[in-house]
Amino acid sequence: MEMSELRALLTREGLELLDEVGEIASPADVTRAVSRLRATGHSPDLVSAVVGQAHLRARARAKFGAFAERMLFTRAGLEQATRLNVATLHAARMRQAGITHVTDLGCGIGGDSLAFAGAGLEVTAVDADEVTAAIAAYNLAPFGDDATVHQGLAEEFASTSRGDVRLPRTDSPDSSAGSAHPRGKRTGTGAADGGESSAVWLDPARRTAGHGETRRTSASDWSPSLDWCFEVARQHPTGIKLGPGLDRGLIPDDVEAQWVSADGSVVELVLWSGVLARPGIRRAALVTRDGATHELTAAADADDVPVRELGAFLHEPDGAVIRARLIGEAGRMLEAGMIDEQIAYLTGDAAVTSPFVQSFRVRETMPAHVKTINAALRANDIGRLEIKKRGMDVDPAVYRKKLNLKGSQAATLLLTRTAAGRVAILADRV
Incomplete structure (x- = not known):
């Protein structure tokens, strides 16, 4: 989505039209909707934005269920967003560890931040892309001041210099970067020190130009760099969401590595540090299927069982x-x-x-x-x-x-x- 399309969408006319347009699930639905809306005199930017969002909402139901009906998306953001049931597990771990505030660096469209805020945590969400940050602000607007969205680089919001980590809690009073949002949410810049009960959530990725699909490749292509992410994790309780196929040689020895499977598909690897890492656990397999969650854990890679002849x-x-x-x-x-x-x-x-x-x-x-x-x-x-x-x-x-x-x-x-x-x-x- 381009900024011109987002501006057209984030108006009373745009949001009402999005609610009225109905489900657009197939390419044929897209073609029909574009023709119908253009014929009624709507601008090309508004038509493109409304039809695109309605199509993405239909796709997003697999990850967000009924919540998708009030959310906005980019193609890249939807592709990389955590499924809501999995994000809820992330939020539960934060709460169980006594965390009260989470800084979500690389928040995308706000999937994990939605779960954090829904669990009662204060959230500071950050994304480098202007359009994506604005969409995250829209998605998090129902949580009011408990969830603030900023546009900026992750490295500017969490500094590991001099052995400390600085985390944003509220907008800086003298910030002039904030802007009004149709449903009351602001985007802005600014930082303040986090406390003992703060944690960092990192979702580093290689993002393509514009707002098309993202791809995650070798460690050197990730942004922020993995070395930077691991330094943050050494300084503060952190969860780092990575692709499940990450080279295991890159995993630090002092974190808990948890692979997550949802309905038969391995969807992510999360590295947990500080109080978010469970004592004595370095390897975990979390399996969610048919609404139930099961986990297998160990202190290290498990020795294989012996080979035997095929049995019953x-x-x-x-x-x-x-x-x-x-x-x-x-x-x-x-x-x-x-x-x-x-x-x-x-x-x-x-x-x-x-x-x-x-x-x-x-x-x-x-x-x-x-x-x-x-x-x-x-x-x-x-x-x-x-x-x-x-x-x-x-x-x-x-x-x-x-x-x-x-x-x-x-x-x-x-x-x-x-x-x-x-x-x-x-x-x-x-």
Whole structure:
């Protein structure tokens, strides 16, 4: 979104039109809405802003639920925003640690700040981009003076010079950068020292020019730099949200590293420091699924369980468990072993499962040859097949086209590697 579009949107006419336009979920909906609104005489900037926001709100429901209906977004901000249920867990940890004020550096559209403020924490949100900061201010407006938004660089709001950390609490009295917001929220600059109960939330990212999608790549591309973020974490209680695929060699030894999975997808890695890091825990896998939350923790990377022959059950660890290198912990819980030293599948004979794995009851095992697999599918009357793979260079969508699926039953086919070689495992979900 360009500033001209945002100015057109943040007016009584713009906001009322956004509320009236209704759901715009598909490209065809976008085309129809643009034509209809232009025909009624609305300006190009207003039409673009309203249609774009209505489309983003439809996409945002997956992360924000009903809250999306009163929020504003950028494409980049929505892409990188924390899911509201996960952000709520961040806020809960802050409260449990006795934190009362959070400085959200790199707040984006304000997803985490919404959860912090909703949990009763005072929030100072900061983003370098003018449009994004204004949108965050709009989203946080219902919290009044308890949530203040600033435009500026993270490095200007938290200084690690001379061994201290300075955190903004309120707008500077002599600041002339503040501006009125349609719903009473201000954006501005200024800083004041934070107290013992303050914490920092950092979401460093490489942002593309404008307000398109963001991408996170190597450590040297992150802004603020990871070295700067880690220095802040050494000086103050901090949560640093990172991509789950971060090079583990970059993780400091004195933080708690928590990988988070939401409904089967690993969505983030958070590094916690100070009072936000739990004593004795350096690795954690947090799994949220179907409204329930489960966590596996350890003092370090867990030793793997021994390799064993394929048993009656196969278990696929959640991605957060794999990233946290806690497969061994999950295996011991399940009385299971690895199917191969390099493959993240567990196997055992005990009829047990856990929230940290997806479990399958093995029907039969065969060589991973299409002809052999098709024979087994016919014999088992399989017409609906889920295909999973690990340790084999195959594309399940392409592989499916080689199979004869004409039966009335359903099953799962797991293509993988064991100590005995490449195998296909026909199984049922437990």
